[in-house]
Amino acid sequence: MEEIIRYFNEECINKFCELRKDFYKEPENLAEFITATRKETDEIARRIVESVIQEMNDVIKKMPIRKNHWYVEHKYDDKKLITSVGDIEFKKTLYVSKDEVDEEGKPLSCYLIDKVLGLLPNQSMTDDAVANILEETVQTSYRKGGEVASPSGVTKGAVKNVIHGLNFPANYKKPDKKKEVEYLYIEADEDHYNLQFQNIKGDLKYSDNGRKLNGAINKIVYVHEGIVPEAPRSQRYKLVNPHYFCRGDEQDNRAFWQEIFNYIEDTYDVENVKRIYMNSDGGNWIKTGYRGIMNVTFVLDEYHIKQYITKLTSHMKDSADDAKQELYKCIRSETKADFYNIVNRLKNCTDDETVLERIEDAANFIDANWSAAKYRLKKEKGIVGSSTEGHVYHVLSKRMSTNPMGWSRHGASQMARLLEYYWNGGDMLELVKYQREALPMAAGAEEVVLSAQTKFRAVKSYRTQQQKEYGKYSESISATLSLEKSKQLWFYLNGKIKDINDERY
Secondary structure, eight states: OHHHHHHIIIIIHHHHHHHHHHHHHOTTOHHHHHHHHHHHHHHHHHHHHHHHHHHHHHHHHHOHHHHHHEEEEEEEEEEEEEETTEEEEEEEEEEEEEEEEOTTSOEEEEEHHHHHHTOOTTOOBOHHHHHHHHHHHTTSOHHHHHHHHSTTOOOHHHHHHHHHTOOOOOSOOOOSSOBOOSEEEEEEEEEEEEESOSSSTTOOOBOTTSOBOOEEEEEEEEEESOEEESSTTOSOEEESSOEEEEEOTTSOHHHHHHHHHHHHHHHBOGGGOSEEEEEEOOOHHHHHHHTTTSOOEEEEOHHHHHHHHHHHHGGGGGGHHHHHHHHHHHHHHSOHHHHHHHHHHHHTTOOOHHHHHHHHHHHHHHHHTHHHHHHHHHTOTTOOOOOHHHHIIIIIIHHHTSSSOEEOHHHHHHHHHHHHHHHTTOOHHHHHHHTOOOOOOOTTGGGOEEOHHHHHHHHHHHHHHHHHHHHHHHHHHHHHHHHHHHHHOEEETTSOEEOOOOOOO
16 A cells, blocks of 8 residues: 555645646636546556555465465466556466365465455456446447447457357346236337358358348347326327347247246236237237237237338329228228228239239238237227337347448347346446356365454554655554454455454454
């Protein structure tokens, strides 16, 4: 800590005085003043972190209980970590166990400071830097994610490796008490994105007209309790308690839907829900996924009804509006036979083969979703407007397919999961921490306790020299640190803090 005090006294104070003087000269440069000040405070933070980690390594080395179980293999090995305040460098000590051997019969080796900090083997970035990457990458790009990780930045390849390696927690937490609602809504659609390759680079094929066969989809399903105005007089609406599920094709479709219905059953009192409505475009992955799992009423979204009715009538020119109204009325309250009578009349109004094919395709779509279209247009009680197109754009397309970009299947699936986590309000730092599975502690390391007494003695050994050099400031810092450690901390090498009642120290 003494080098931090020296740095602050000899350099920082002068820098802050210069910054203040420049700001007084040109007070309109507030933004520049803030930026320069933050740069200096980040540098102080970086140096403090670096210094404390080095101190911790040295304290561990001096502990008697460490000497009972570990001997020093390398006194100092260089370590560099990328953090959100800049790169930190320190020297760490490699130890070899006196008691345990590995599978090959060799003594176990371990950097005990890594256990203290919870660092994984070969870890190069701290959790805060990785969280910065995720916060930015989920909204913009790998490149920008690398830029905000740290003042020094990281490469796009490093960001890609972070995204590809993510593990995700369960999509939801089971509540203590289930919600009671009258109606529940499920909306489903997909986002179409471009693949860089199917399985390996260079394996893309082309259609007869020269187009790349590189299309793929990510699925989006969200469950909500209805819609309400954003404000008392607003004409804009928002969903009530939406919960999102976004997946690529790495997950089986049936398993995907099972997860969604598990969420519904765990979250809501399903037996007392009057009806669950499914709003979608009727895609095969949607129909084959949810059928047979839960009693759901399928409702075709209004956007696709309008789209296909337009295809049926676009050749009618001035009579198109009348034909549309007739089709809407027929779907709402008449039969399929009546519908096909109208379709045949529309076919008789053109000889163009392309138009006839378009009419046939549109008629087949409405036929396949006849009941769902009726539910939508009759607007039975509880049915609300669908917002799938807008949500596909904001949740998936805006990040993954609006701008020209190519993905691997795994990368696209991972980004879909990250978007799901983001839109469900997930904390990126918590996601980073989740990556740390319970790693077994090196044998014997659990016995190496950085006790309050050891910490007190380690700090106390520096006090006499510090008092001479830095006076009352150093004395105050040392006394505060030793007091806190002696009363509150048992510091285990797995990085956890345990309360103690022993106040002998």
